[in-house]
Amino acid sequence: MTPASTSPTAAPQAPLPTASAPPSTPPGPDRSLRTNSVYGIDLDRAAVDCGLKVRSPKPPLANKKLQPYLTDVVGCLTKVFKGPLAAQGFTLAEPTVKTYHRRVESPCGSFGQSGSPAYYCSTTRTIYWPDTVDDGREAYTFARLGYVGLVAHEFGHHVQATTGILRAYADAYDKASKKERYALSRRLELQAQCFEGVFLHATTKDLGVSGKDRRELKSWHSYTGDEDPPEDRKPDHGSSKAQWAWLERGLDSGDASDCNTWTAKASSVT
Numbered sequence: 001m002t003p004a005s006t007s008p009t010a011a012p013q014a015p016l017p018t019a020s021a022p023p024s025t026p027p028g029p030d031r032s033l034r035t036n037s038v039y040g041i042d043l044d045r046a047a048v049d050c051g052l053k054v055r056s057p058k059p060p061l062a063n064k065k066l067q068p069y070l071t072d073v074v075g076c077l078t079k080v081f082k083g084p085l086a087a088q089g090f091t092l093a094e095p096t097v098k099t100y101h102r103r104v105e106s107p108c109g110s111f112g113q114s115g116s117p118a119y120y121c122s123t124t125r126t127i128y129w130p131d132t133v134d135d136g137r138e139a140y141t142f143a144r145l146g147y148v149g150l151v152a153h154e155f156g157h158h159v160q161a162t163t164g165i166l167r168a169y170a171d172a173y174d175k176a177s178k179k180e181r182y183a184l185s186r187r188l189e190l191q192a193q194c195f196e197g198v199f200l201h202a203t204t205k206d207l208g209v210s211g212k213d214r215r216e217l218k219s220w221h222s223y224t225g226d227e228d229p230p231e232d233r234k235p236d237h238g239s240s241k242a243q244w245a246w247l248e249r250g251l252d253s254g255d256a257s258d259c260n261t262w263t264a265k266a267s268s269v270t
Helices: 063-087 146-162 165-175 176-200 211-221 242-252
Strands: 096-102 104-106 109-111 120-121 126-130
Touching: 063 096, 063 126, 063 146, 063 176, 104 126, 109 146, 120 146, 146 165, 146 176, 146 211, 165 176, 176 242, 211 242
Parallel strands: 096 126
Antiparallel strands: 104 109, 120 126
């Protein structure tokens, strides 16, 4: 899909790491980056029916309807992941969606109207979404699955928080150099892209995911890579090519083990 002449804005910002002194390792699932128990989830043969109606971001939903719809999407994501995560020893709590005007304060920082179109904060288990910024310039609005895909990406961070990946990332981030921090952030973001793809795989029939949807998703991410304007964009989300590759990887297989960005070659997460 060819976007309008006005270039869309960037991809979601990485969740702010909040490292803390970890307690002694408790019994239970593996919560590390490289061998996490989440990689035991395989939804290849899953076909989850949420009864979710796909609402295209064009035209945008009225503000009063936005939060209820995004909450419905979160409910579908929870339905897809809760049982498989429980089978691996994790307890998934459904995250909250909070839409806001102008600016909102959270334990993860102050979120405004410019920059990222959505944020996830693990401290509050909340997806924050500005409800007055959707003016058609955001890249996700060029895809029928824009709302669903963006919520699924942020939910991917919630899965990372639930499984200990976000904590392990924060611990590594604390000890890393600036260059290493960017590399860690890319692995985190690209994994969330892949988890988004796993969700879309499991709901392909329910959501009617088509070849056209794939082309639109790819077009969306051609505007969100680290190589794209604006000039002050940081190399923390991965190139457009990498973003699509990891999303497609999860979408094709439905297997979370294919989302292990932490053991992937550096060339695939740049």
